[in-house]
Amino acid sequence: MNSIATSVSAPHYLIRGGAALNGEVKLSGAKNAVTKMVIASLLTSEECTLRNVPLLGDLYLTMKLCESVGSWLRLDDHTLTLRTENIDKTSITTEVGGLNRIAVLALGPLLHRCGEVSIPAPGGDRIGPRPINFHIEGLRQMGATIVERDGRYYCTTNGRLRGATIKLPFPSVMATENFLITASLAKGVTIIENAATEPEIVDLIKLLQKMGAIIELRVDRRIVIEGVEKLHGASHTLLSDRNEAVSLAIATYLTHGDVYLRGAQQDTLLTFLNTLSKMNLRFDIDDEGIRFIGDTTPPPAIALETDVHPGFMTDWQQPFTVLLTQANGMSVVHETIYEDRFGYTSALIGMGAHVGLYSKCLGEVPCRFREKEHLHSCVVSGPTPLKGTRLDIPDIRAGCSYILAALCAEGESHVYGIEHIERGYEHLDAKLRSLGAHIERVEEAVTASLN
Structure with missing residues (x-):
């Protein structure tokens, strides 16, 4: 049977890093x-x-x-x-x-x-x-x-x-x-x-x-x-999306910006906000939302463990690890919810991050993966400048972390697999653009063979 060449669309994000995020954006529902x-x-x-x-x-x-x-x-x-x-x-x-x-x-x-x-x-x-x-x-x-x-x-x-x-x-x-x-x-x-x-x-x-x-x-x-x-x-x-709030807050700190998230709810973000306070990162809370205020001083390193609610949410781990690449010193992240959620760090290493993965439990939270061979602990040394590169998204939260890394990286990044982002975030690229990010959705024709 002869193969037939056909053209299919493979959109991706082109991100030019270095632009500070400033302004206001309304959070979507959860x-x-x-x-x-x-x-x-x-x-x-x-x-x-x-x-x-x-x-x-x-x-x-x-x-x-x-x-x-x-x-x-x-x-x-x-x-x-x-x-x-x-x-x-x-x-x-x-x-x-x-x-x-x-x-x-x-x-x-x-x-x-x-x-x-x-x-x-x-x-x-x-x-x-x-x-x-x-x-x-x-x-x-x-x-x-x-x-x-x-x-x-x-x-x-x-x-x-x-x-x-x-x-x-x-x-x-x-x-x-x-x-x-x-x-x-x-x-x-x-x-x-x-x-x-x-x-x-x-x-x-x-x-x-x-x-x-x-x-x-x-x-x-x-x-x-x-x-x-x-x-x-x-x-x-519906309540507002606390994962979107965390992602945009971290993007603000990574780019040394100043962003007000309308609809951000303090009661759903208590553990995240406490962690920011431990790192001397500024935020202001009012009845309508939360303002996140970044500066150029690298925050201190921290030891972090994910846990079931009301602990530090596992979905916040990936974007927060990107933030830790810009922290001063050696940070430790212990993932206790999923056994295989650090795969995305290989892309961060390719961008210049210093990250090591370990099977030992580097923390105090009781962990289902103790004495097993899962790479569920992570050590991050920083601050390290990140370089733009090609990134292929494996899942929603890792994909968001790639976008955050690209926003603070030097040069251009091409982020593929954006269907994962669009499955889990409402118009994230448009919201980032409204805050001053250099991110565009590029439609790219790819030739595929049909047998």
């Missing part, structure tokens, strides 16, 4: 909340309205998934209205459910409404194994029969799902969200032990409560849900 709320709307046949939704790839994927099972949706600026009067289809295709892990959250709602559902094995960022066994075992405890076959999960239930006591081996955010959504309509009481308690989870609980759910946050990471017979429609305004 990426890690919006998709879960869209799925939660499947629990009712009535209309739900979500305000302050971020316009990004993960939202569109989740909307497509809901549309494929029968939802009606209308997106007007940053307000999403959706209604699922009937479930028309219970088999979620790979095209709408295989690109991230959101389809696993649809299991509970579709089992409640139809008694059966099948989903593809999930995809997502390449940051190490992210199995869904926590989800599957918990749903089985609630009465679901789940069979894995040919890359799909086939789920059925004989009657209504029932409450259960589910003890998570680790405070998994998405597993906690899954059981919150599913237990809201389950018969009886569900107790989630060792639950995650991130701000996005609390925001999901607020929406579910507005829909008629009965959910209590107890001490010692326990969440108790009393199942109800029926949920109704509701309206909710």
Whole structure:
């Protein structure tokens, strides 16, 4: 068979480093909340309205998934209205459910409404194994029969799902969200032990409560849900995206700028702000947002450990490591959430950073990876000038760290794989441009062969 040459578009960012960021930008709604709320709307046949939704790839994927099972949706600026009067289809295709892990959250709602559902094995960022066994075992405890076959999960239930006591081996955010959504309509009481308690989870609980759910946050990471017979429609305004806030704040410090982030919420950023204070980095908080003020003095080195909320968030680790390349002295970062989240540092080394990776636990937080061979500790020596280069993004947070590094690097950087950024951030390049960054989206034609 003859091959056919075709031209495909491969956009990338061209970034010229060195420009200080100055001005004001409004934060988007939380990426890690919006998709879960869209799925939660499947629990009712009535209309739900979500305000302050971020316009990004993960939202569109989740909307497509809901549309494929029968939802009606209308997106007007940053307000999403959706209604699922009937479930028309219970088999979620790979095209709408295989690109991230959101389809696993649809299991509970579709089992409640139809008694059966099948989903593809999930995809997502390449940051190490992210199995869904926590989800599957918990749903089985609630009465679901789940069979894995040919890359799909086939789920059925004989009657209504029932409450259960589910003890998570680790405070998994998405597993906690899954059981919150599913237990809201389950018969009886569900107790989630060792639950995650991130701000996005609390925001999901607020929406579910507005829909008629009965959910209590107890001490010692326990969440108790009393199942109800029926949920109704509701309206909710999402909290702002704390990951976007951290990324833009660090970009400000890296470029010695002065930026006000409207909508930044102190209560969701407490640990991050405390870490900035330890490094003598300036910020001012008011009722409407937070101003981040950089200068040319290198901040001191620091020892940092990621942890479950309210600890230092694992998604903040990559951008903060870039900041540490410009700190004065030897910094240590201990990653306790994911075992393989330092792969991006090889690109920083290529830009001139001094970074070493270690399998030992260089910290005090109890760590699942102790005595294992995972490179989950990092030592950064600085300050080191960074040089522009070509960068290929492997996942959302690493990709953002590449952009931050390029913003403070000398010369030009070409950043590829920007679909990861556009899946997780709303118009990040445009926001950076509005603050004075030299970043442009370049459309590049690439010739590919089709056999």
